[in-house]
Amino acid sequence: MGVDSDDMNEKTAASLSFQVPEPEVRPGETPDFSHVQIPRAGSVPRPPVDVEPSEIRDLAYSIIRVLNRQGEAVGPWAGGLDEEELREGLRHMMTLRAFDARMLTAQRQGKTSFYMQHMGEEAVSCAFRRALEPGDMNFPTYRQAGLLIAGDYPMVEMMNQIFSNEADPLKGRQLPVLYSAREHGFFSVSGNLATQFIQAVGWAMASAISRDTRIAAGWIGDGSTAESDFHAGLVFASTYRAPVVLNIVNNQWAISTFQGIARGGSGTFAARGLGFGIPALRVDGNDYLAVHAVAKWAVERARRNLGPTLIEHVTYRVGAHSTSDDPSAYRPKTESDAWPLGDPIIRLKNHLVAIGAWSEERHKQAEAEIMDKVIGAQREAESRGTLHSGGQPSARDLFEGVYATMPPHLRRQRQKAGF
Amino acid sequence: MARMSMIEAIRSAMEVSMAEDERVVVFGEDVGYFGGVFRCTQGLQQKYGVARCFDTPINESGIVGAAIGMAAYGLRPCVEIQFVDYMYPAYDQIVSEAARIRYRSAGQFTCPIVIRMPTGGGIFGGQTHSQSPEALFTHVAGLKTVVPSNPQDAKGLLIAAIEDPDPVIFLEPKRLYNGPFDGHHDRPVTPWSTHPLGEVPDGHFTVRLGEAVVRRPGKAVTVLAYGTMVHVAEAAAEEAGVDAEVIDLRTLLPLDLETVATSVKKTRRCVVIHEATLTSGFGAELVALVQEECFWHLEAPIMRVAGYDTPYPHAQEWAYFPGPRRVAEALVATMEA
Ligand SMILES: Cc1ncc(C[n+]2csc(CCOP(=O)(O)OP(=O)(O)O)c2C)c(N)n1
């Protein structure tokens, strides 16, 4: 006994060391995504929507993919969209990309203070939106403008918000891209990360309490899953089996922080759902068909009162975090080229060409048409002003809408201000 | 002495503290490899290693809670919340835990942590990058709250905060990071290199917490200000042609009431200004203290100039910001009262 405990003392005396996860590579090194395990397209089974969550734990560690390298749609998750729907999806993604390009330039020209783009992630929000029904409600982050574009929200309105002009539906109050579009199933975007995730669950609980048929979709970035509100969302969704689809958009980065910092020792972000008994699926977020198919599956589960689903969309943030960011300071410049899941627009385009539903010429023509539309919308929006010139929201508006009825102290402040 | 921006001065303070005391650790979102979105911690990880300067998951409650645990162990964490607007998830840890640990454990455990947070507006950041919630901290027993207005003070105060035995809320006016800003947003930005307070001592030096300073001597009226508003007050005094004495409080709690009262008893007039919303703002506390201490000396009601009681807007930033015109009007009104 005595000898043993001496031994043990020696063992416990070895000093601890602090461990911090590091990304595979840093600037100046060669991009390396060999650690990202990518299953063959079509290889992941499609369970029935009323499956027992415990039977599909594997899906939290795999990646559901439909489009293969040849541009064919294969496997059990294929076949949910017809040619016209696919062409429409392509147009939505191309529109979002053109929209982003124009707004980035507008920001550089000083027409707005700030912008956030979607480059590389267009399929996620564009495809998901098409799986919802009118009346369903999204609780998005700042990187899901595809929900608006694919939901036929007018681009001019988006630009009016971005320019904070006299026609801004949010009256100049909000930072650019923090849209709100209730009629289009798009909850007011918060600047505070993760708060919307549990709110989505609350909206879904309300729908169930009210014996409604509508469902909610929550959205969150990989980095933001670390926030406590993410975990609050999961536990409420689990406890009340809320009719909600919980989306994690894993674009590998949270500003300068690689996804390993938020993921920690969990194999994947989707796996976070398992402990809560929530079915958790990982999907190729750059595969329009796969995102749509998985979204449909999860939406149907929610609609049939079978409870929540957690979806991890595996994608890559090609651009900077925002116009205030320069990623070359923290990741190799060519990292996005090495991303193994490719570009969502090119992949859908190749698929449409492969099935004879699209061509290079039609693509070029569509590109030009879309750019014309975006430029037309921008011209219209700019005629109502941009951040520093032309029509502005009134300073009077600043005091409106804090409460349903303006209390006397605010009325006094406004009077004194002379607005 | 070296010429520094406020960012460089803050970085220098952490560098000095980390060099002198290996218990000092620095962490927060994007703080490690990248060096912070405002670059305040740039180079610290390279110099002191990942165990002393590191990136955290995006969880403000976690950042502060972990800091409290480390302080209980015996380290001296100096953490960053990316914007003070994002501290709300950490508020429970700050208010219920950090602020009271010394008291509730009868000194068995203490909480020598610093929470650095960019504060204030002026960058078109909208309602989630512009707030000034200092009163939410000064209202809490057990916290100290510091707001520097220039690089020199920023360095001295931050080192003092890190060495302080109690939790310190360190609010960095982000509009001052790269140069003094007097509220004239339409004029060219001037860098700190041309400002005398951009001269920062090398190595270790402290500015004691709880000491205000007279930034501009005057006889006619006392202006109580801190952070960005110190510069606004100086500009307003010039423009109004009022011989105002501008006091830079530097530390809101503990407050240097002596410097404040001495000045007000001399000038017999007082204007209190801050960017934060008016109602229940720190200005209300200042007004109460000044009238308690100086009532029989006052020749005019004490006035406040503050942010309006609305969320911080985006497009109407300059209609909202309590700039030199509004402060000058208050100075003139006080003189005429
Ligand atoms: C509560 C809170 N903390 C910090 C921030 C600052 N911030 C804004 S975006 C961001 C990174 C988010 O990354 P991720 O969730 O992965 O979303 P992505 O930007 O990649 O879409 C951070 C830290 C914030 N907005 N809110």
Ligand SMILES: [Mg+2]
């Ligand atoms: Mg991300």
